[in-house]
Amino acid sequence: MNAFEIIGGKKLKGEIQPQGAKNEALQIIAAVLLTDQKITISNIPDIKDVNKLIELLGDMGVSIERLSKDTYTFEAKNINLDFFLSESFKAKGGGLRGSIMIVGPLLGRFGTAAIPKPGGDKIGRRRLDTHFLGFEKLGAKFVYDTKKEFFNVDATNLKGAYILLDEASVTGTANIVMAAVLAKGTTTIYNAACEPYLQQLCKMLNRMGAKITGVGSNLLTIEGVTKLGGTEHRMLPDMIEIGSFIGLAAMTESEITIKNVCYAELGVIPDVFKKLGIKFELRGDDIYIPSQKNYVIESFIDGSMLTVADAPWPGFTPDLLSIVLVVATQAKGNVLIHQKMFESRLFFVDKLIDMGAQIILCDPHRATVNGINKQYKLRGISMTSPDIRAGVSLLIAALSAEGKSTIFNIEQIERGYQDIDIRLRALGAQIKRVEVSGPGH
Ligand SMILES: CC(=O)N[C@H]1[C@@H](OP(=O)(O)OP(=O)(O)OC[C@H]2O[C@@H](n3ccc(=O)[nH]c3=O)[C@H](O)[C@@H]2O)O[C@H](CO)[C@@H](O)[C@@H]1O
Numbered sequence: 001m002n003a004f005e006i007i008g009g010k011k012l013k014g015e016i017q018p019q020g021a022k023n024e025a026l027q028i029i030a031a032v033l034l035t036d037q038k039i040t041i042s043n044i045p046d047i048k049d050v051n052k053l054i055e056l057l058g059d060m061g062v063s064i065e066r067l068s069k070d071t072y073t074f075e076a077k078n079i080n081l082d083f084f085l086s087e088s089f090k091a092k093g094g095g096l097r098g099s100i101m102i103v104g105p106l107l108g109r110f111g112t113a114a115i116p117k118p119g120g121d122k123i124g125r126r127r128l129d130t131h132f133l134g135f136e137k138l139g140a141k142f143v144y145d146t147k148k149e150f151f152n153v154d155a156t157n158l159k160g161a162y163i164l165l166d167e168a169s170v171t172g173t174a175n176i177v178m179a180a181v182l183a184k185g186t187t188t189i190y191n192a193a194c195e196p197y198l199q200q201l202c203k204m205l206n207r208m209g210a211k212i213t214g215v216g217s218n219l220l221t222i223e224g225v226t227k228l229g230g231t232e233h234r235m236l237p238d239m240i241e242i243g244s245f246i247g248l249a250a251m252t253e254s255e256i257t258i259k260n261v262c263y264a265e266l267g268v269i270p271d272v273f274k275k276l277g278i279k280f281e282l283r284g285d286d287i288y289i290p291s292q293k294n295y296v297i298e299s300f301i302d303g304s305m306l307t308v309a310d311a312p313w314p315g316f317t318p319d320l321l322s323i324v325l326v327v328a329t330q331a332k333g334n335v336l337i338h339q340k341m342f343e344s345r346l347f348f349v350d351k352l353i354d355m356g357a358q359i360i361l362c363d364p365h366r367a368t369v370n371g372i373n374k375q376y377k378l379r380g381i382s383m384t385s386p387d388i389r390a391g392v393s394l395l396i397a398a399l400s401a402e403g404k405s406t407i408f409n410i411e412q413i414e415r416g417y418q419d420i421d422i423r424l425r426a427l428g429a430q431i432k433r434v435e436v437s438g439p440g441h
């Protein structure tokens with residue numbers, strides 16, 4: 001096991017390039033199963049979750065060639081459907097959330113699919129009803145083996161249908177879209193998730209020959225086709241990394257330029273950080289954040305306390321709420337953080353309280369942060385990262401804190417952030433990776 005040792009309290013300076021988007025990569029890479037033609041994908045982040053999915057596809061028979069650090073070709077000519085019965089599939093498929101998205105393409109192309117209950121962060125119940133109810137509407141039958149925690153799905157003939165999703169699930173929408181593109185007839189998906197990564201998926205599928213309209217809205221219409229072909233695709237920069245770096249700059253009073261952010265795709269993310277009082281400017285397509293000692297949280301127009309809550313896109317992504325929370329601890333003013341989607345994503349605040357932050361955890365979904373306006377610095381402690389975004393929030397807290405912090409369980413962070421220690425050191429951070437034995441603190 002590895003840990004990060006951080007000596008905090010240093011200002012950072014320089015430029016940082018966000019990696020390709022993790023959650024886009026998982027959708028896009030699963031989509032290569034929809035065709036026997038070659039697909040070239042670039043700006044793929046070199047992170048644990050993505051590499052696990054690529055390995056899984058390789059095990060299933062996809063020919064994979066790595067052209068450079070971030071560019072691969074995939075050719076899903078000969079897929080070994082018997083692989084689903086293997087123990088190896090059970091172990092690897094269950095290792096990440098994104099593996100669930102192989103079901104839609106397999107169902108669309110081969111009429112059958114299986115998947116162990118997928119992994120991902122333990123941040124509350126993470127049900128899959130939307131996925132399987134959608135497949136059912138398209139004519140598939142699914143069986144869930146509760147003992148083995150295994151889903152089997154079969155469909156001799158997928159047929160287009162009207163599907164009103166029970167919730168705007170991101171991976172659920174991606175999965176149903178990927179099944180529907182090869183179904184017979186027209187599928188309409190209402191209450192579809194519509195975030196940029198899903199738009200990217202739909203655009204790529206259209207380049208492969210799919211007929212999807214309504215991209216970017218919550219009403220998608222898909223006219224099924226019989227075959228899809230190859231294409232090339234480039235991943236967007238990771239918006240969660242971009243938000244994380246804005247937060248990092250503010251907490252550590254650093255002057256940082258985040259390069260090539262595709263600003264138009266960031267939705268309300270920049271505005272939420274502005275509401276925390278953080279100043280930055282757009283220079284070309286870079287976000288420039290000057291070193292700033294203090295930042296003051298805005299109130300609502302009527303003078304009431306700011307609430308930052310998550311919502312399906314174009315609302316604010318839940319994946320950045322932990323970052324907003326940590327950044328607010330050093331702001332001037334108060335904010336209510338309302339994590340509506342996930343039930344257990346705020347349980348890392350005890351570590352921030354240990355570091356000296358003033359936070360009241362009101363209930364599993366809400367925390368009130370009393371920003372201390374940098375009257376004193378947080379103090380370094382030893383802590384364990386419970387999930388990917390909490391992990392990065394703790395990392396940001398540690399970089400701003402006085403003294404030494406140790407963060408255990410950094411595998412959680414590294415499933416989504418590429419070479420994070422190396423990139424932070426390039427900005428002047430004192431962070432080093434150390435090997436530890438035992439589970440940590
Ligand atoms: C691999 C991947 O892409 N993971 C992302 C994906 O997960 P994932 O696709 O698994 O998340 P879903 O969109 O299905 O749902 C996330 C949670 O929000 C709840 N929910 C969802 C929609 C809704 O309208 N109301 C509601 O309450 C769900 O019950 C669930 O608890 O989207 C989540 C929500 O943006 C992100 O946190 C994850 O990082």
Ligand SMILES: C=C(OP(=O)(O)O)C(=O)O
Nearest residue numbers: 097098120121319388389
């Ligand atoms: C929760 C996340 O990922 P996953 O859905 O893969 O667990 C995340 O990216 O913040």
